[in-house]
Amino acid sequence: MARFIAHAEFAMSGFHRSPGARPAATRLAGTAALAAALACAVATPLAFASPAAQYPATAKRPVSDTFHGVSVSEDHRWLENGASAEVTAWALAQQRLTRSVLDGLPQRASLAKELAQMIGGNKAMRHGFELTAGQVFALKRQPPKNQDLLVVMNASAETASERVLLDPNLLDKSGKTTIDWFKASPDGRLVAVSLSRNGSEDGALHIYRTDNGKALPDLVPRVQFATAGGSVAWTPDAKGLYYTRYPQGQERPPADANFYQQVYFHRLGTPAQRDEYVLGRDFPRIAETVLASSDDGHHLLADVSNGDGGEHAFWLRSRGENGSEGAWRLLAGFEDGLRAAQFGRDGKLYGLALKGSPRGRIVAMSLADPAADLRSATTVVPESEAVIEAFAASATRLTVEALLGGPTELRRYTLAGEPLGTLPAPAASTNLIGLRLKGDELLIGSQSFTRAFSWLRLDSAAAEPKPQPTDLAEPPAFAQDGGLPGVEAVREWAVSKDGTKVPMTIVRRIGTPLDGKQPVLLTGYGGFGISEQPRFKRDVALWLRHGGVYVQANLRGGGEFGETWHQGGMLTRKQNVFDDMIGAAEALIKLGYTTPERLAIQGGSNGGLLMGAVTTQRPELFRAVVSQVGLYDMMRVENTSNGAFNVTEFGSVKDPAQFKAMLAYSPLHQVKDGTRYPAMLFTTGLHDGRVEPWMSFKMTARMQAANPGSLAEGRPVLLRVEADGGHGIGTSLAAGVAEQADIFAFLFSQLGMN
CATH class of the missing domain: 2.40.128 (Lipocalin)
Structure with a gap:
């Protein structure tokens, strides 16, 4: 399903579906002890400009691997062992350093207060809508509650008819339990809900009555994880449901615990251990499946992704006239270029086809024809x-x-x-x-x-x-007349290394002088065919309020100009993404907005890889870098479970050409000793199921070792670890405010903002 979901309420760059994680049992070993230690971390504010300021000691233990005759070494692989007491001690020392620096910044307390006021003044917002049995179900974001509620309204989605079905803030007073997703039964009497904790996205399925909100005894484990997501489709009689399931017990080796997602069937009132296999044994190890039913319940569709590179296959099962389940049939394979499919209300299945039409065309096939498929479906909306x-x-x-x-x-x-x-x-x-x-x-x-x-x-x-x-x-309350008066968004074009024109949107106050003195925050993503689109964001409003200029670049690897634009920034062409970002930074300087001393960049997940790559390639271009839950060791990404899903996007070290390209930009391996790098703030969450926390651990250690004097110089390399968080999905509102206060305080101090 290739999605890097937006980071809570606060992401200044898109966090969609991401890179790397080991099976939960291995990945989270020792997490509880480390989380407890980090939660208690306190420190005395540090005057980091003091010549005596030093980073915590980090042991160097060189390890080498050979790929295609090339030896690749690193010093900090020992930091991958999250169960180690030594790693716990190291992370705790880093957290104390980070807190001593950030809590000592004069802007930090006032920014936290300002952010809390902006969030506290928010009005409720509904999203994730579903129309079932004449009712509209939705998730409701209602500050200052930490997590979204599940609500139901009438068929016209009128808020006057709204009532709350499930409030996870009451289930868990800590605010750390979140609703991953939900699906109401066809008769509207029941709703299936995946719940997870601590941002882990490791969800179990619960069934609730919609008349009184009470839970049924049914509990289905491991229906959702960060690697392949999760999905449910009910039977027409609402007596059972189909669901995505990860391996249970000893079905697979521990290394495969978060792979081989398959479809199972659960009948209400029976133990989950008796659930029946339905589909998926022949799917790839990195398959990601989304289920959907037609409105009449006669057809069940399985959208199967081959990892995160954009390849989809579609399988359909239809009921016979006597209600019996028919055989599954393949409507389109991974090689056929279909990207999405949706049941119409006219007895047809509609699809989005990219093969031969990289900007997309819509096709349609009749569900009544047992020989029809999406590969030969009729084009109804041609490419434009x-x-x-x-x-x-x-x-x-x-x-x-x-x-x-x-x-x-x-x-x-x-x-x-x-x-x-x-x-x-x-x-x-x-x-x-x-x-x-x-x-x-x-x-x-x-x-x-x-x-x-x-x-x-x-x-x-x-x-x-x-x-x-x-x-x-x-x-939100901070918006005036529904927006930001006195602010404008202008479109400019940068030129990349190979001459490609790259669009960027510059959000600024009207009348901003082009005198080279503006504090500028540049963001980008560039991956998985995901398009960076205009969004109204609270953190951008705060940045503008304090005199900053915000810039969003539309880099290759995204989908802004279709599949050709995506493919131009994937696999062996990934360097184009970094060249596009560098071109955007250079354009902002050339246009007169800023200088390197007043230019910061921020990105998360795949955008964190972007941060690491452009920083190591052009360190002189930037004063400050915020890199959130990022990928930095491209030699070991595919060894992690979610990283294996990304092979179709990034490539594999097993392929000589792809290995060469990945090594050339792998941030961890491109850090040079003695280089004057920008100030850097790395953030991660201990429960991240998409990108391993040790990615940030190792990159922090390597950057600190490259220039140990940067702390005393006032260009610190800091690591912020969220003990009760993950990749950002499910982060509590309070935790999001705290993280953004840290990020803004760091950026303000580095760019000289009041």
């Missing part, structure tokens, strides 16, 4: 100049999210593909499809860098459809 990001097939209309290099617009068609025009939308905005309501009604979302997110109700069949406002997402 815009990228098809997503679509919705309602009763008589197709609505398409058309991506234009970052911003999106919504285009309408008949089900036969006849164009019906584009919905009016603000310039440079993100416009998305949130939910198919009854008939041709849709919930659509809209936002921009300067205008807060809103949900609108739309009758897509109207001759001149006019989106109607709703109160499903109210603008």
Whole structure:
């Protein structure tokens, strides 16, 4: 499913679906002891400009591996052993150093207070909608509650009809239990919910009644993990459900505990140990499966991804007239270039095809034809100049999210593909499809860098459809008139090393002088075909409020210009992503916004790899770097369980050409002793199931060893470890505020901001 989900409420760059983790039993060994130690870490504020300031001692124990005749060495592999008392002591010493520096910054306390006020003034927002049995289910973000609630409304999604079904904040007073996902039964009487703790994404399935919120005795373990996600589809009679399942007990070796995801069937009221295998034994080790049912329940679709590189296969099972389950049949394989599929309301299955059309075209096949498949399906919406990001097939209309290099617009068609025009939308905005309501009604979302997110109700069949406002997402209290007055977003183009033009959006106060003195924060991602689109973000508002300029670059590896743009930044072409980011930094200096002493960069997950690569390649370009839950050792990524899912995106050291490309940019191996690097803040979470915490441990150690005097110089290399967090998904609201206060205090101090 290739998603790096947004980091709580606070990510300044996209965290979508990510890189590396070992099986939970091995990965989390010793975590409890380390978490307890970190929770108690206190330190006296450190004057890091003092000549006496030093980093904690870190042992060097060289280890070498040979790949294709090339010897590759590192000094800190011992930090991979999270169960070691020595690693615990080292991490605790690093945490004390980090706290001594960050807590000693004069801006930190006031920034934490300001962030808490901005978040505390937020209004409720609903998302993750599902229409079932004449009811709309949704997740509700309601500050200051730490976790989202599960709510239900009437078929028109009117908030006056809303009631709470499940509040995880009551299940766990610490605020560390989150709802991974949910699925209501066809009759609306029950809802299946995956719950996990501490940001681990290691979820078990619970069943709740929707009339009183009480839990049934059913409990199904290991339906969800960070590697391949998780999914559920109910039977039409609501007496059982199909679900994704990871290996149990001794079914697989420990190294395969988070692989070989398969589909099983659970009948309500029976023990999970008696659940039946359904599908997936022949799928790849790194398969990721998403299940979906047609509205009438007669068809079950399995969307199977081959890791995270964008290859999908689709399997369909249909019921016979007597209600019996038919055989599974393959509608499209990994090689056929289908990216997504959706049941229509007209007896058809619609698909998004990329083969021969890298910007996408929509195809349709009849579900009544037992010989039909997506490979030979009829094209109804041909490829155009815009990228098809997503679509919705309602009763008589197709609505398409058309991506234009970052911003999106919504285009309408008949089900036969006849164009019906584009919905009016603000310039440079993100416009998305949130939910198919009854008939041709849709919930659509809209936002921009300067205008807060809103949900609108739309009758897509109207001759001149006019989106109607709703109160499903109210603008936060800090927004004035629903936005940021006096702020503008302008589009500029950088030039990469190979001459490719790379777009970037610059968010600034109107009248910002181009005098080279602006504190600039540049972000990017560049991977997995994920598009960086305009978003209204609280942390950007805070950054602008204090005189900063915010820049988002649309790098290759993303999907902003289709599959060609994605493939231009993957596998042996990954260096293009880093060249694009460097080109964006150089353009900001050339345009007169800033200088290297006032330029900071930030990214997370795959964007953390980006941070490490551009920092080691062009350290003189930046004053400060914030790298969150990032990948840094590309020689060992595929040895981690989630990292194995990323081989189809990054490549494998087993392939000579891919190994050569990966070694050339692997941040850990490109650090040079004696180099004057920017100040760096690495962040990680002990329960991260997507990127191993030791990635940040090793990179921190290597950077500190390369220039041990950087702490005294005032360019510290710091490691921030969240004891009760993971990759960012499920992070509590309070923990998110604390992390962002640390990040902003670090950036303000380095860029000389008040």
